Amino acid sequence: MGIPNLQVALDHNRIEDAIVDAIAVGNEVDIIEAGTILCLNEGDKAIKCLRNLFPNKTLIADTKCADAGTTVARNCKLAGADWMTVICCATIPTMEAALKEMGTLQVELYGDWTFEQAQLWLDAGIDQAIYHQSRDALLSGGTWTEQDLQKIKKLIDMGFKVSATGGLTLESLKLFEGLDIYTFIAGRGICATENPAETAKEFKAEIKRIWG
Amino acid sequence: MGIPNLQVALDHNRIEDAIVDAIAVGNEVDIIEAGTILCLNEGDKAIKCLRNLFPNKTLIADTKCADAGTTVARNCKLAGADWMTVICCATIPTMEAALKEMGTLQVELYGDWTFEQAQLWLDAGIDQAIYHQSRDALLSGGTWTEQDLQKIKKLIDMGFKVSATGGLTLESLKLFEGLDIYTFIAGRGICATENPAETAKEFKAEIKRIWG
Numbered sequence: 001m002g003i004p005n006l007q008v009a010l011d012h013n014r015i016e017d018a019i020v021d022a023i024a025v026g027n028e029v030d031i032i033e034a035g036t037i038l039c040l041n042e043g044d045k046a047i048k049c050l051r052n053l054f055p056n057k058t059l060i061a062d063t064k065c066a067d068a069g070t071t072v073a074r075n076c077k078l079a080g081a082d083w084m085t086v087i088c089c090a091t092i093p094t095m096e097a098a099l100k101e102m103g104t105l106q107v108e109l110y111g112d113w114t115f116e117q118a119q120l121w122l123d124a125g126i127d128q129a130i131y132h133q134s135r136d137a138l139l140s141g142g143t144w145t146e147q148d149l150q151k152i153k154k155l156i157d158m159g160f161k162v163s164a165t166g167g168l169t170l171e172s173l174k175l176f177e178g179l180d181i182y183t184f185i186a187g188r189g190i191c192a193t194e195n196p197a198e199t200a201k202e203f204k205a206e207i208k209r210i211w212g
Numbered sequence: 213m214g215i216p217n218l219q220v221a222l223d224h225n226r227i228e229d230a231i232v233d234a235i236a237v238g239n240e241v242d243i244i245e246a247g248t249i250l251c252l253n254e255g256d257k258a259i260k261c262l263r264n265l266f267p268n269k270t271l272i273a274d275t276k277c278a279d280a281g282t283t284v285a286r287n288c289k290l291a292g293a294d295w296m297t298v299i300c301c302a303t304i305p306t307m308e309a310a311l312k313e314m315g316t317l318q319v320e321l322y323g324d325w326t327f328e329q330a331q332l333w334l335d336a337g338i339d340q341a342i343y344h345q346s347r348d349a350l351l352s353g354g355t356w357t358e359q360d361l362q363k364i365k366k367l368i369d370m371g372f373k374v375s376a377t378g379g380l381t382l383e384s385l386k387l388f389e390g391l392d393i394y395t396f397i398a399g400r401g402i403c404a405t406e407n408p409a410e411t412a413k414e415f416k417a418e419i420k421r422i423w424g
Contacts (some may be wrong), residue, residue: 009366011280013287022413040275043255065278066299067344068223071249075225087278089301093352110278111301117324132279145239167278206375 001180005178006203009037009062009187015049022189026054028212029190030202031183033060034081045080051080058082063132064108069098077102085130096124105128108164115154122159128182129155133166143167144175153194155212156180170199173206181211213392215423219375220417221274221399223247227254227261233403236264240412242401243395245272246293256291263292276320278302281310289314298343300325318342318375323333327366339414341367342397345378355379356387366420367391382411385418393423 006030014079018038026032032054034046039061047061061081065072067090068140076084083104086095089111099105106128109120131152133144144166155162156179164176165185173184186203192198218367224230230250241308244266246258248280250351251273261344277284280303288296295316298307299322311317318331318340330341343364345356356378367374368391376388377397385396405411 013283036278037287038395039252039255040284041287043251043253043257045255051343060321064276064299066248066320068249069225071225072252073255075249087276087299087301087322089299091323091326097351108278110299111303112329113301114324139309160276200221 001152001211002206004180005030006059006179006200007031007033007035007183007185008190008200009035009047009165009185010050010191011037011187012191013037013041015046016019018042018046019053021051021196022050022053024197025190025200026057028204031058033062033185034066035187036062038131039063044075047076047079047081059200060106061085065094065098067094069094069096070101073098073101075095082193083128088117092120092124095121095126099125103128104128108132115158118158119159127159127161128163130163130165130185131155149175149179152176152179152181159206170202170206173203174210176209191203213423214394216393216419217242217395218412218419219243219245219272219377219395219397220405220412221245221247221377221397221401222258222262223249223399224403225249225253227258229256231261231265233408234262234265234357236409237402238269240409240416243270243272245274245397247399248274248276251275253313256287259288259291259293270330271317272296274320277310279306282313283309283388285313287311295340296336304332304336307333310388311337314323316340320344327370330367330370330372339371339373340375340394342371342377356384361388361391363395364388364391380408382414382418384424385415389422403417 006029010018019119024123032138038046061076061084085108105126110129161182168186168189190199215253218241222230249388273288273296297318297320317338320342373394375395380398380401402411
């Protein structure tokens with residue numbers, strides 16, 4: 001079992017705010033994500049800024065692409081993204097088109113996806129999936145359950161590299177002990193703390209304590 | 213049965229290109245859409261530019277929102293959008309959060325959505341749905357089928373205002389004859405023609421001929 005990566009999701013409204021946290025935590029985390037909110041508000045400028053700040057860090061464009069896979073992937077790649085996300089209800093042709101341009105895709109799991117669909121994503125060459133607690137579900141009182149963990153385990157057993165995200169805190173990491181998580185993604189869990197750089201270091205230390 | 217609206221989808225990569233077609237066809241169509249590609253590449257600037265060009269036209273932000281409904285909707289509204297889109301696999305709390313901010317939402321139908329889910333969207337107060345042939349499916353050889361038309365009819369019978377989109381041309385409008393379509397959405401079908409303004413007028417005339 002590997003040591004999970006730590007990914008910071010920059011879900012700021014504006015790039016001038018996102019880069020403050022990016023600069024603070026960029027060297028502490030393994031992966032930097034231009035969040036959907038940021039991409040929708042700033043456009044490809046967000047990806048370009050983060051790429052210029054961190055030329056050698058894995059950079060993800062969280063587009064949640066649902067259609068026009070070729071164009072969206074090409075634009076993200078041109079802007080400097082290494083990977084991008086597609087939404088689970090995108091059609092297989094959309095995923096294949098995006099994959100061909102981008103090389104690496106992550107399927108974002110929302111709503112009533114099925115393991116039969118997940119097998120189709122694998123068959124299409126997509127080997128990464130992001131298991132979510134949606135922000136809105138969390139705000140409505142949802143939380144990580146044993147059922148979530150079982151689904152993650154099944155995805156891992158199928159062959160997916162699984163990222164977990166949604167309301168993650170230092171304290172909640174241990175919920176995932178024993179699971180071969182590929183990446184933990186935290187947004188506010190890092191950026192909304194008093195000292196984001198220190199929090200990112202604590203996340204890394206806790207991950208190493210549990211999985212190291 | 214009403215006369216369907218005509219909506220132009222501006223799916224250009226850059227705002228400087230989108231406004232050329234926006235200016236050409238904006239006064240011919242009923243609704244202007246800042247397409248997903250444009251939103252992801254230009255950010256909220258795309259919505260702001262189109263709002264400033266057309267202060268009184270219904271303007272849609274095609275965000276295909278999957279999460280963080282409150283923030284995405286608030287940002288789109290602040291930029292000047294009247295309506296926005298959510299993806300069908302978003303959770304109900306996400307849709308409710310976006311609806312509360314935006315007032316009017318359209319659910320984008322991709323992948324394996326069900327009529328049971330559709331009833332939940334209606335119950336949540338969402339009365340618009342967009343039935344797609346995805347661009348990538350069309351590129352893979354897909355087309356409008358009797359099954360598509362039956363699904364659209366069922367959505368209309370349930371109470372949805374249904375927009376139809378995906379590879380629409382002047383010639384394909386008659387496929388929908390007899391259906392109470394709310395809006396036809398065309399992107400390249402208008403913008404990629406030799407004279408987009410003339411094409412938009414022809415779309416309007418053909419819609420009036422069939423539904424008038």
